[in-house]
Amino acid sequence: MRARPDLIEHLPxxxxxxxxxxxxxxRADDLVQDTLERALAKLDLWQAGTDLRAxxxxxxxxxxxxxxxxxxxxxxxxxxxLEIPVSGGQMEALGARDIHAALARLPExxxxxxxxxxxxxxxxxxxxxxxxxxxxTVMSRLSRARERMRQMLAGEPVVQLKVVK
Amino acid sequence: xxxxxxxxxxxxxxxxxLSDARRLEVEAWLAAHPADAGRVQEWMGQNQSLHAAxxxxxxxxxxxxxxxxxxxxxxxxxxxxxxxxxxxxxxxLIGYGIGTVxxxxxxxxxxxxxxxxxxxxxxxxAVFSPEVRHPVEVEAAHAEHLVNWLSKRVGTELKTPDxxxxxxxxxxxxxxxxESGPVAQFMYQDGAxxxxxxxxxxxxxxxxxxxQETTFRHVTENGVQVFYWIDRDFGYALSGQIAPADIRKLAxxxxxxxxxxAGGG
Numbered sequence: 079m080r081a082r083p084d085l086i087e088h089l090p091x092x093x094x095x096x097x098x099x100x101x102x103x104x105r106a107d108d109l110v111q112d113t114l115e116r117a118l119a120k121l122d123l124w125q126a127g128t129d130l131r132a133x134x135x136x137x138x139x140x141x142x143x144x145x146x147x148x149x150x151x152x153x154x155x156x157x158x159x160l161e162i163p164v165s166g167g168q169m170e171a172l173g174a175r176d177i178h179a180a181l182a183r184l185p186e187x188x189x190x191x192x193x194x195x196x197x198x199x200x201x202x203x204x205x206x207x208x209x210x211x212x213x214x215t216v217m218s219r220l221s222r223a224r225e226r227m228r229q230m231l232a233g234e235p236v237v238q239l240k241v242v243k
Numbered sequence: 244x245x246x247x248x249x250x251x252x253x254x255x256x257x258x259x260x261l262s263d264a265r266r267l268e269v270e271a272w273l274a275a276h277p278a279d280a281g282r283v284q285e286w287m288g289q290n291q292s293l294h295a296a297x298x299x300x301x302x303x304x305x306x307x308x309x310x311x312x313x314x315x316x317x318x319x320x321x322x323x324x325x326x327x328x329x330x331x332x333x334x335x336l337i338g339y340g341i342g343t344v345x346x347x348x349x350x351x352x353x354x355x356x357x358x359x360x361x362x363x364x365x366x367x368x369a370v371f372s373p374e375v376r377h378p379v380e381v382e383a384a385h386a387e388h389l390v391n392w393l394s395k396r397v398g399t400e401l402k403t404p405d406x407x408x409x410x411x412x413x414x415x416x417x418x419x420x421x422e423s424g425p426v427a428q429f430m431y432q433d434g435a436x437x438x439x440x441x442x443x444x445x446x447x448x449x450x451x452x453x454x455q456e457t458t459f460r461h462v463t464e465n466g467v468q469v470f471y472w473i474d475r476d477f478g479y480a481l482s483g484q485i486a487p488a489d490i491r492k493l494a495x496x497x498x499x500x501x502x503x504x505a506g507g508g
Contacts, residue, residue, distance in 0.1 A: 084465045085313040086305075087369035093309075094300040098293065107306055114312040177292040195258060197293040199375045202260065217251050224254070224286050231289070 082121065085114060088134055091198065095135065098193050099142060101182050109145075113138040132200070135208045139190065146186055180230040188223035191216055248272040253279060257286040259375065294377050301370060302419055361471045364442035364480030365464030367419060367428055372438040372484075379415030379430050389416050393427040397443060399477055403429050404441065404497040410434060411493065431493075439483035439493055446478045459498055461487070470494030474502050 092113060096106035116137050117124075124133050181189055194205040195216075202220075206213040248269055255261045256269045273280040371378055381389040386403070394401040396418055403413055411431040419426040426444040459472045464482075468490045471480035481497050483490045 086310060087366050087465065089305055089309055089313055090301040090303075090370045093303070093305075094297050097300050098297045107309060110309055111312050114309065118312075177289075177296045192289075193293065196290040197297060199258075199373075202255070217254065220254055221250055224282075224289060227289055228282070228285050231292075232285075 083124075083126075083130055085117060085130075085134070088131055091131065092134060092138060095193060095198055096138065098181060098197055099189060101178060109138060109141060112141050116141065129204070132204055132208055135194070135198070135200075136210070139208055139210075142186070142190070177231070180227050183230060184223055184226060188219050188226065191219040192223040192227065195220055248276075248279075253283050254286065257283050257290070290376065298377055302417075304420070360442075360444070360446070360473075360478040360480055361460070361462045361469040362464050363426075363444075364440070364471065364482050365467040365469050367426070367442055368440045368467050368469075368482035368484075369465070371417065371428065372430065372440060378438070380417035382415040383413040385415075386413060393418060393425075393429075393443075396425040397427045397477075398424065398445060399443075399475070401427055401443060402501060404500045406431055406439075406493055406496060409492055409496060411437075411439060414438070437483070437485050439481060439485065439490060441497060442478075442480040442482065444478055446473050446476050459494070461491070461494075463487075470498075472498060472502070 089110070092110045093106060096109045096113075097103065100106045100109060113134060117134055120137070124130065181192070184192060190209060191205060194200045194208060195202065200208065202213050202216050206216045209216065252261070252265070252269050252272075256266060256273070261269060273283060381392065383389070390401055390403060393416055403416075406412070410433045412433070414430040414432045416427060416429040419428055424445050426442065429441040429443075430438055431440070432438045459470065461468070461470050463469070467482050467484055468487050469480050469482045470490060470493075471478065473479070479497070479501065481490065481494045483493070
């Protein structure tokens with residue numbers, strides 16, 4: 079029997095990522111707890127010698143995705159073009175350089191890439207594995223996320239691709 | 244000649260993900276293309292902002308329900324919950340708040356609770372040493388300020404051992420929180436990018452077992468090699484994921500330089 083890996087050392091980073099992803103302490107820690115429970119239940123599937131941290135982030139990503147899907151109306155596709163629905167009033171630029179607000183306004187898929195690369199320091203290939211998408215998709219999301227972020231932080235009006243009614 | 248620089252190259256530059264050769268080429272490109280340089284600058288600033296906003300989470304006390312979830316299958320019945328709580332306390336992980344194990348209770352402190360010194364040090368090493376961009380709070384360039392600041396917070400005159408002869412340079416340090424007060428972590432790195440951390444905190448009062456361990460000891464905590472000792476009420480632990488023989492040399496050097504040489508008091 080192999081020794082069971084200790085998940086505790088991964089807690090601080092999982093919490094950091096979840097906090098930035100959800101923007102909420104309680105939601106973030108709930109997501110971490112779900113991730114841990116799933117990890118322990120599936121630990122046999124983790125291949126010893128591979129990156130445990132990346133595997134844990136993959137589990138968290140899948141859980142986060144499920145949350146988003148369950149909160150969205152079934153007909154609203156989770157595609158690349160989907161932007162956060164905002165009312166006209168919210169479309170004005172962020173005056174303050176508020177990274178929290180800017181993150182919250184990024185579409186989830188762009189936010190994930192932005193955080194995996196910019197905060198958690200995953201390589202592009204690793205981020206692609208965590209998210210289960212080709213690396214080209216990671217790059218295009220990253221590019222869009224950073225441009226959108228730049229506009230928001232610079233106080234430029236953000237171009238909305240799509241306003242959901 | 245500079246090859247055409249792609250959008251991906253610009254991102255990789257901002258994220259420090261390019262090879263040295265390619266980085267130089269992209270630098271040359273940026274020097275000639277101010278608009279691209281401006282965007283890259285902006286992206287690097289975004290990364291910095293993310294760290295500034297969220298790195299503090301790394302040093303927050305870990306909620307007890309998460310520590311418990313990380314350690315075992317979730318208890319599904321009251322009986323199992325009680326058994327789990329007892330086993331958990333018995334494991335020595337927490338000697339705190341026995342009898343009031345609520346789900347929102349916080350293990351205080353996060354990286355330096357009633358866990359033995361070596362274990363806390365190993366966890367702190369595992370958390371911070373992989374950080375690429377912000378492994379330390381204060382860089383070695385401000386070494387004097389760093390040592391003074393951490394000495395003041397930890398409550399003893401700290402000294403950073405010199406590992407230059409062994410190929411390791413001081414990278415910097417950070418302040419962690421702990422049950423027995425603040426904790427100092429110094430990080431060193433060698434030419435190959437290997438890192439070791441020195442963890443210093445006041446020995447936990449009343450933890451007789453910990454205080455008795457005044458000799459030089461070695462344990463392996465989850466793949467992290469830890470050498471630790473107690474000197475004048477302070478616990479020191481040197482941690483690294485490097486060959487035991489290598490860290491042994493560093494630990495010998497640290498022990499030799501630090502023990503008995505702390506300022507009066």
